[in-house]
Amino acid sequence: MKRLxxxxxxxxxxxxxxxxxxxxxxxxxxxxxxxxxxHITIAPCGEAVCGVISRTFNAxxxxxxxxxxxxxxxxxxxxxxxxxxxxxxxPSNNKIxxxxxxxxxxxxxxxxxxxxxxxxxxxxxxxxx
Numbered sequence: 001m002k003r004l005x006x007x008x009x010x011x012x013x014x015x016x017x018x019x020x021x022x023x024x025x026x027x028x029x030x031x032x033x034x035x036x037x038x039h040i041t042i043a044p045c046g047e048a049v050c051g052v053i054s055r056t057f058n059a060x061x062x063x064x065x066x067x068x069x070x071x072x073x074x075x076x077x078x079x080x081x082x083x084x085x086x087x088x089x090x091p092s093n094n095k096i097x098x099x100x101x102x103x104x105x106x107x108x109x110x111x112x113x114x115x116x117x118x119x120x121x122x123x124x125x126x127x128x129x
């Protein structure tokens with residue numbers, strides 16, 4: 001009986017992690033940054049989620065950026081309540097920052113932070129899929 005309870009608790013913990021991970025999954029549109037915006041495809045990467053640049057756009061329309069296929073959202077671990085923590089890459093300066101992400105329905109707020117997370121710059125994304 002004890003083994004059955006342990007197994008049930010383990011499965012419940014796994015299901016909760018999968019559900020927390022699924023909140024951010026999908027395709028998201030970024031805000032315009034340095035004259036361009038992108039579609040980011042967020043998918044599982046182990047226990048975390050990662051987001052890859054899947055399409056890029058500028059004032060003339062869609063274009064083939066050198067950043068296509070690169071990870072922008074890196075190893076974001078679910079913290080509960082739609083919150084995630086990991087890393088964020090900013091293509092315009094090629095720097096990686098402490099990343100924080102909050103998902104609420106079809107809205108995602110992504111922050112790149114320095115100074116241990118005290119100073120952050122943020123973007124608001126919209127879910128496309």
